[in-house]
Amino acid sequence: MRGGRATHAVIVGNGIAGYTAALRLRHMQPEWRITMVSGESTFPFSRPALMYVFLGHMRYQDTKPYEDRVWRDVRIDLVRAWVEEIDVGGRRLSVGQHKIMEYDRLLLALGSKPNKFGWPGQDLDGVQGFYSLADLDRMTRTLRRTRRAVIVGGGLIGIELAEMLHSRGIPVTLLVRESSYWNNILPKEESEMVTALIRAAGFDLRLQTELKEVVDDGHGQASAVVTSTGERIECEFVGLTAGVSPNIELAKRCGLPVGRGVLVDRSLQTRDASVWAAGDCAEIVGEAGQRGLVQQVWYTGRMQGDVAAAGMAGSPRAYDPGVWFNSAKFLDLEYQVYGSVNLSVPGERSSYWERQDGRASLRLVHKDAALIGVNAMGLRLRHEVCERWIREAAPVHHVIENLSEANFDPEFFRRREPEIARALEGQLA
Numbered sequence: 001m002r003g004g005r006a007t008h009a010v011i012v013g014n015g016i017a018g019y020t021a022a023l024r025l026r027h028m029q030p031e032w033r034i035t036m037v038s039g040e041s042t043f044p045f046s047r048p049a050l051m052y053v054f055l056g057h058m059r060y061q062d063t064k065p066y067e068d069r070v071w072r073d074v075r076i077d078l079v080r081a082w083v084e085e086i087d088v089g090g091r092r093l094s095v096g097q098h099k100i101m102e103y104d105r106l107l108l109a110l111g112s113k114p115n116k117f118g119w120p121g122q123d124l125d126g127v128q129g130f131y132s133l134a135d136l137d138r139m140t141r142t143l144r145r146t147r148r149a150v151i152v153g154g155g156l157i158g159i160e161l162a163e164m165l166h167s168r169g170i171p172v173t174l175l176v177r178e179s180s181y182w183n184n185i186l187p188k189e190e191s192e193m194v195t196a197l198i199r200a201a202g203f204d205l206r207l208q209t210e211l212k213e214v215v216d217d218g219h220g221q222a223s224a225v226v227t228s229t230g231e232r233i234e235c236e237f238v239g240l241t242a243g244v245s246p247n248i249e250l251a252k253r254c255g256l257p258v259g260r261g262v263l264v265d266r267s268l269q270t271r272d273a274s275v276w277a278a279g280d281c282a283e284i285v286g287e288a289g290q291r292g293l294v295q296q297v298w299y300t301g302r303m304q305g306d307v308a309a310a311g312m313a314g315s316p317r318a319y320d321p322g323v324w325f326n327s328a329k330f331l332d333l334e335y336q337v338y339g340s341v342n343l344s345v346p347g348e349r350s351s352y353w354e355r356q357d358g359r360a361s362l363r364l365v366h367k368d369a370a371l372i373g374v375n376a377m378g379l380r381l382r383h384e385v386c387e388r389w390i391r392e393a394a395p396v397h398h399v400i401e402n403l404s405e406a407n408f409d410p411e412f413f414r415r416r417e418p419e420i421a422r423a424l425e426g427q428l429a
């Protein structure tokens with residue numbers, strides 16, 4: 001409260017972390033003034049759905065989690081503008097070029113930025129990441145004159161982008177530094193499965209190949225790339241999908257401590273008592289000697305938005321990351337991961353089953369005979385069951401005996417369960 005007026009909470013960024021916090025805060029503090037400022041769009045939308053907008057499976061308006069009128073109904077002011085500066089001591093923001101906004105509590109929910117590694121030509125027209133609405137627009141424009149595309153970097157966004165280009169009949173070459181697709185995240189067999197799938201779908205996948213430079217056509221547009229193997233590939237579109245990094249520029253400029261992300265404690269408060277950070281941009285400082293925690297997925301953004309709002313409202317609680325989970329698709333191959341997989345935990349072992357056609361697999365990772373991780377490809381497992389098994393360190397024998405409990409597709413499991421269980425059990429000895 002300043003000068004008798006209602007406490008003003010400002011949230012910068014209207015992604016999942018920002019809008020979850022705004023709604024939670026409204027619930028906890030019905031009288032506060034709440035403003036959400038975001039540069040990309042006035043209304044929140046679902047970032048993972050951008051691909052489906054491109055493919056024509058969804059309209060942009062259907063990616064909004066709430067109808068536009070909801071924000072007025074819950075008295076959350078939406079301002080579309082970029083925040084340029086923060087005067088942390090004076091609790092003021094410069095919004096756009098001329099406007100100053102005062103705040104009592106501030107949340108930074110600034111998201112991520114696609115990585116660029118200083119490649120010559122990386123800022124040419126036709127070279128871009130795939131993160132924002134502006135990226136979607138830029139890509140749509142470039143593709144009108146694109147005959148061939150190159151994607152730099154593997155991972156989930158790289159494959160999404162390849163699929164999007166493929167849908168327009170544009171040939172795609174993928175340059176991937178690793179010796180097998182995403183093998184820094186996926187275990188060896190699953191990575192090989194994805195590598196084979198990408199090739200079978202007709203993509204030109206170049207492993208152990210990096211981008212050296214993007215060639216200018218003489219008019220500021222990309223016309224080719226040169227790879228680390230010295231090859232020149234003609235292309236008009238270059239997609240940069242070599243990961244994302246927390247968007248920390250604004251916090252850094254205003255003097256808040258940053259590491260890989262905006263540094264926060266477990267209640268997501270920064271060093272300044274009036275400022276919090278949540279979602280992709282935040283880094284939760286670890287215990288002495290431990291690496292900080294940066295989480296860049298949808299559900300963790302929602303959980304962090306919730307915790308940050310509690311702190312801003314005056315009821316701080318510690319963020320509990322729970323059991324790690326991610327799910328996605330590699331082309332039409334479902335992928336789910338729970339807990340610790342491919343992290344080389346000392347003493348871990350894994351039992352692995354793969355279907356003969358190489359289009360489905362299940363890996364149970366265990367330590368001291370207790371389950372610590374699950375990786376599933378081409379199978380859909382029940383989230384609550386896998387999470388419970390890992391949280392409770394279920395004996396791996398018990399997990400194998402009760403696999404059907406975790407399965408979404410009873411028909412498949414009735415046919416396959418004995419074979420899967422036998423294969424997994426056989427590797428425990």
Ligand SMILES: Cc1cc2nc3c(=O)[nH]c(=O)nc-3n(C[C@H](O)[C@H](O)[C@H](O)COP(=O)(O)OP(=O)(O)OC[C@H]3O[C@@H](n4cnc5c(N)ncnc54)[C@H](O)[C@@H]3O)c2cc1C
Pocket residue numbers: 012013014015016017018037038039040041047048049050051081082083084109110111112130131132157160247250278279280281295296297298299301327328
């Ligand atoms: C193409 C794509 C597909 C994805 N698919 C999945 C998926 O399937 N599953 C999954 O779990 N995750 C997925 N993710 C990741 C997920 O979308 C992110 O983890 C999540 O959106 C992060 O939410 P956030 O609220 O932290 O930030 P963001 O959603 O990035 O929102 C941050 C907002 O802050 C705004 N902002 C930044 N700086 C300023 C400033 N200075 N002034 C004003 N506004 C500012 C930005 O414009 C942006 O709108 C995907 C990401 C991408 C890019």
